[in-house]
Amino acid sequence: MTYCVGLRLDRGLVFMSDTRTNAGVDNFASARKMFNFSVPGERNITIMTAGNLATTQAMISLLRERTEAVDDRDPSILSQPTMFQVARLVGSTLREVISYSSPNGQESADAFSASVIVGGQIKGGKPTVFLVYPEGNFIEVSEDTPFFQIGETKYGKPILVRAYEPELAFGDALKLLLVSFDSTVKSNLSVGPPFDVLVYTGDSFAPTEIIRIESGDPIYQAISSxxxxALKSALDQLPSYTP
Structure with a gap:
């Protein structure tokens, strides 16, 4: 399974993904689920993936191959004029891979399903984030929906809904995301560290920070414990229910 979050703030964007792909009793496996495409000074695009690993790896490989300077490898993610067009390209590429992998119809397509978060900024536009569905269609973040999750979303969502504020500093946003991820890790064995993090400052057109947080990271451990x-203390302070 997977857990990924793309968050829009007043200052820019924050992306975080886990790396676990298999959680068998004696067969834990990891793979990167966050990928970055950048032209310094002109654009920075981050993609996170969830779902069938063969599908997502094929999609990323196609997107990377088509960034090479060969005419017949267009359309390239590095030549799209807006983030909206980037989301369209990612959606069509995802749909292409699923269709190619599932020639036997819809039931087969479901087995190759995947979803994607793509976000970033292209010069002339604003930082933004899109959620791309397996069918290739997509939606964009808004004031009402300032973040997107993919994968195992239910355990980490409550803290994001309660504590997110658009004016959060990057450090506080990372703290919030680590609480969200830690809640998911403790509830579902199929999600686990290390966590990949990318912080993007608006109008910088390059990653501000790219970090990998290991399970033994002292700050992560301090936040987790x-x-x-804090939850136990808060529970103790609540009134007991006496009907």
């Missing part, structure tokens, strides 16, 4: 203790 501190959040658990």
């Amino acid at each position: 501190g959040w658990g203790e």
